[in-house]
Amino acid sequence: MDARNFTFLFYGFLAAWLIVILYVISLARRGARLKKELEDVKQLVSSNQAGHTAPVEDRVR
């Protein structure tokens, strides 16, 4: 293989996978954040239904 061409080929493959991997990492982080948020809101709703009277908006937001 032509060494100069191979260098650019390497850059190309690296860039392609870097973009995909960065997106997958951002997806995983977003997923973890949403999961935690969902659990918090569910807990809040159930405690609210059980008769807690603290202002809902303060705790949900």
Added chain:
Amino acid sequence: MLRERTAVGLAIAAGALLVYNLYQMFMVLPDEALQGAIYRILFFHVPAGIVGMIGYFVALTFSLLYLSSGNLRWDSLSASIVEVSLVFSLVNIVTGSIWARNQWGIWWTWDYRLTSALVCILIFAGYLMMRRAIEEPIQRARLSSALCIFGCVDVVIVWKSIEWFRNNHPGPVLSIRTGGGTMDPAMERILWLNFLAILLIGISLVLVRTRQETMAREIDSLRRFANAV
């Protein structure tokens, strides 16, 4: 749970196919006569571009379904697909730019194909930014659907620009567009197999992303419920 298992299964299948494709690319296929080793970048550049364009049209279908039914699930699906398609469009444009630097001596030129592809990325990046800026779900879905329709007009221009205009970008080489004779069948076979691998990765990412959209809708409705109680 089934969706998560499907996503993992598709990702594993894509990984296995990619290993096979990489072996074929580097160990079996020879260098291209004029370009040398760099032509192998096309095995990712072209499939990523096609997967991106297919994704935008699938998103368009779901946007139209939303507009006709008013069901926000279609809107969520459309947004998930646009986001994943945008990732592949970025892969397409970045790998193309690296190929151009090696073959043309420049990173970028304002020819019809490259410019319309960049405009496409900007439109759909704007689509995602707009979604973050609008909190009201119905207004967000309507505007997103309208922008998706507008963006898909540009996708048609991206696809056809290498036939309609004289470009720096090479003309069509795939046999589905030329009828054959422009690309070695062994090379084209690996290109399509890599298209399949990238498509599987894309579907797997969309499955994960739609699950997140469902969770976000659930959080939103629970918040509304909590505020109403």
